[in-house]
Amino acid sequence: MAAGEVANNYDITLDRAFALCMRGDIESAVAEARVVLKEFGWIERAAHLLLCIYSITGKDNDAGELLHSMQADGIWLNPGELECDTDLDSLRGWPEFRSLVEFSKREYERLSKDVKCELIPVQNGTEGKEALYFVHGRGTSFAEFTGEFAECFMDQKLFFIQSSQVYAKDRYCWDDEEKAIEQITAVLKSCKTNKRYICGISQGGRILVQALLQNKINDDIYLLIPAVSDKEVNLAKRIIETRCGNICVIAGEADCCCKATIELVQILRNTGYNVELKVIPGMGHFLTEEAKKEIVRIFQ
Known part of the structure; x- marks a missing residue:
């Protein structure tokens, strides 16, 4: 299946995105991860993968656009993974990224109480x-x-x-x-x-x-x-x-x-x-x- 095609199950497309990333085919990996978000909604692992790729490759515009979209839709990611993943280091000084981390912490704590x-x-x-x-x-x-x-x-x-x-x-x-x-x-x-x-x-x-x-x-x-x-x-x-x-x-x-x-x-x-x-x-x-x-x- 070529990059951009839609699989019946998002796991298949996402798995392929990770495999392409590991092989160094970053452009195709991005295309597959974007398909996941477009066709299946906010899949946490796809959003996290894209942020990592944008951070490592210096695609600041794409990173900013993704962060703004997540904020607009009220999406949070695992706060521990956001803080510990070194692939995200280039984004840590961004107000948008810090806002995502703080929002993720609040949502995690709120939803974890009960x-x-x-x-x-x-x-x-x-x-x-x-x-x-x-x-x-x-x-x-x-x-x-x-x-x-x-x-x-x-x-x-x-x-x-x-x-x-x-x-x-x-x-x-x-x-x-x-x-x-x-x-x-x-x-x-x-x-x-x-x-x-x-x-x-x-x-x-x-x-x-x-x-x-x-x-x-x-x-x-x-x-x-x-x-x-x-x-x-x-x-x-x-x-x-x-x-x-x-x-x-x-x-x-x-x-x-x-x-x-x-x-x-x-x-x-x-x-x-x-x-x-x-x-x-x-x-x-x-x-x-x-x-x-x-x-x-x-x-x-």
Whole structure:
């Protein structure tokens, strides 16, 4: 797909933008990231990527225009990432950038005070089927899930666990992941289902891994392109007792999280977990039609 074409899923276009950036094709990366914002609205990672590119390449006019647009629409980004990302250093003296950082801090603090997660029933499923609880990734929503993934779980009694923390219209995140673990596990404890599965995608998968490693959950879990890193790998290495349970992982070969995912899987297997891993060639940090077929196969 050429730069400027629209993908069915913004993750595909955004993943391609990051890949182009890593290869040094900055112009094409900018084009792809702009497509994401134009076609899908304020996707946090796309806005952050563009600010980084504009900062590094000295495109002051483009940076200023983007900052003004974000301010006009009331968009905030993760304040910690804004303050720590060295790629943004050339913008730090700008009043517009300082305004974004301060606004992001205020919004983050305001929305974090009473942040919780909501359990949304999706469908009743087939009699006798186990219940499935789905934890979303960063920057997605219930509406997006029902259009993109619900068809993969047609026979399941299905629930969606959604954060209440908003950074743009109808887009939700788990910025405080420790609080997310507490809230998600509390919601799961309150559910009166005898047998269930828990599925997490991207950041939702990472949160489930952390909850599992902390012994906060002991259910069978399904991880779709989990956004794991060395943090989760090192946490898994500290486990000294034998564990048991079933874990199924779908990862993309071209995903930047794939290496850590494979290493994590091996550690979990050595610990005693029964882990099934499917790495899909050529897939980045998004789910292809092949991946969705694999999900359907798993839950049949």
